[in-house]
Amino acid sequence: MRSAHHPATGDLSLPEVMAALSDPLRIGLLRVLADGGERGWGELRAPVAKSTLSHHLRVLRDAGVTRTRQEGTRCFVTLRRDDLESRFPGLVAAVLAAAEADGVGGGVRLASDAA
Known part of the structure; x- marks a missing residue:
């Protein structure tokens, strides 16, 4: 499997994010x-097909919002919060507050959360 591309912090673009x-x-x-x-x-649960969830995760990764790490056949994802904060201070907090x-x-x- 090919490795995922992650934009460098300095290359993060506000319109893309x-x-x-x-x-x-x-x-x-x-x-x-x-x-x-x-x-x-596999821990993530969303009201869409797995292929659609994969698409959404790829969009976030390509924009530099998340980082994906592959370990064997499994993929893991993390939020690039520090990178986003250094490039766009306060953006993540503002989006999270408004979303909440x-x-x-x-x-x-998460799969472990109660329905």
Whole structure:
């Protein structure tokens, strides 16, 4: 399997990051990953097909919002919070606060969370 491309911190583009965060499901993924933990793709639950979830994770990765690490056949994803904060101070906190207040992305959860 080919390795994933992750833009360098200095190459993060505000329009690309904002475009990646323009979908409620991707905001939900941001909310789930905001605790700083690394999550296996199989731990993520969303109201979409696995192929669609994979697409959304790729959009976030390509924009530099997340980092994907492969270990054998498993993939793990983390939020690039420090990189985003250094490039766009306060952006992640503002998006998370607005998403929480408006209930955006609430359909995304971890497999270990109660339904």
